[in-house]
Amino acid sequence: MTDSPPAGSPPTDAPSPEAAQAGRPYAPGLEGVIAGETSLSFVDGANGRLLYRGYRIGDLVEQGTYPAVANLLWSGDWDPGHRLATAPVPPGVLQILRALPTSTKPMDALRTAVSAWGANQDLPWPATAGQARALTAFSPSALAAFSRLRAGDEPIDPDPSLDLVEGFLYQLTGTKPDAATARALDAYFIVGAEHGFNASTFTARVITSTRSDIASAVGGAIGTMKGPLHGGAPSEVVDQLSQVGSADRAEAWVREALAKGERLMGFGHRVYRAYDPRAAALRTVAEGMTNKPEWLQLAIEVEDVALRVLAEKHPDRPLKTNVEFYAAPVLMGVGLTPDLFPATFSLARHAGWTAHVLEQAGDNRLIRPDVNYIGPAERDLPR
Secondary structure, three states: OOOOOOOOOOOOOOOOHHHHHOOOOOOHHHOOOOOOOOOOEEEEOOOOEEEEOOEEHHHHHHHOOHHHHHHHHHHOOOOOOOOOOOOOOOHHHHHHHHHOOOOOOHHHHHHHHHHHHHHOOOOOOOOOHHHHHHHHHHHHHHHHHHHHHHOOOOOOOOOOOOOHHHHHHHHHHOOOOOHHHHHHHHHHHHHOOOOOOOHHHHHHHHHHHOOOOHHHHHHHHHHHHOOHHHHOHHHHHHHHHHHHOOHHHHHHHHHHHHHOOOOOOOEOOOOOOOOOHHHHHHHHHHHOOOOOOHHHHHHHHHHHHHHHHHHHHOOOOOOOEOHHHHHHHHHHHOOOOHHHHHHHHHHHHHHHHHHHHHHHHHOOOOOOOOOOOOOOOOOOOOO
């Protein structure tokens, strides 16, 4: 009879880590990996299409509102008359926002507010559409409250007669926005609502897959969106447009920047190889405004020059306009400061994040990918 190996010892014929992992595919950043299924949106980068539950993004911007689009994502039903107003900030959450330093970044304040909101709610798993609506309605009020508090002003209560985007601007500024301003920001919210398995959405689904609650999932998504590789590009477009200054300087500036090897912010995309349909929808709204804000008019003129010069310089390399290029002038045009851009993007993405939470919970399997081990070969501890 032979002695058994010590507990925890591998079989003597166990393969090396490298051999055990041989033939298993690896894609850095999970690029190109199919990690799930969704009925919420279709991102067709090659052909420049974006569909929400089968509907074209341009049609949704033209005929819908953000509340209607959010409801479409949550329920699958298209009701252009659907309404959603901003919701009050619970006293306990407002107390936490008051305690934050005025130097706190808006993304940190929003993430903190969502976490505090979750701690004040009964949020059993699985998440419900009612939870999704409540959180989406709460967050704009929380961000507006923090923005006012850091400026030394008191928060403004929601006006239930205003739809969510109008209400957010009212609670932010104290003035009800004109129709064109509200329309421009509403269009931005629609195009920002959903975009497949991007980094923040995937984070929300991973958290949901553990049977955690919707506030935890959205809080994690906000933390992911805070990274400059995901949610920070629009502010860089503002810097770029500031450097251009005026339309008559656009061509010289673009040519000089390209000659120096600098990147044109707002052009090119990891997914889209054609014109970003979200940018197309925002430009259509901008062109339809009777009195365009200065930022939007400059963006339209600079884009035309940049696309022409890029096509001339890189005829075999598709560098088309992406959504950040028009997001920046829209957000500036409605009066937001650049440090509010990522947090406002997060407000728009609430509809998509929460819809993915509902979808993940509806057919859940714990998301637990494997990993390639690249450390030392199996070895003994030194004696």
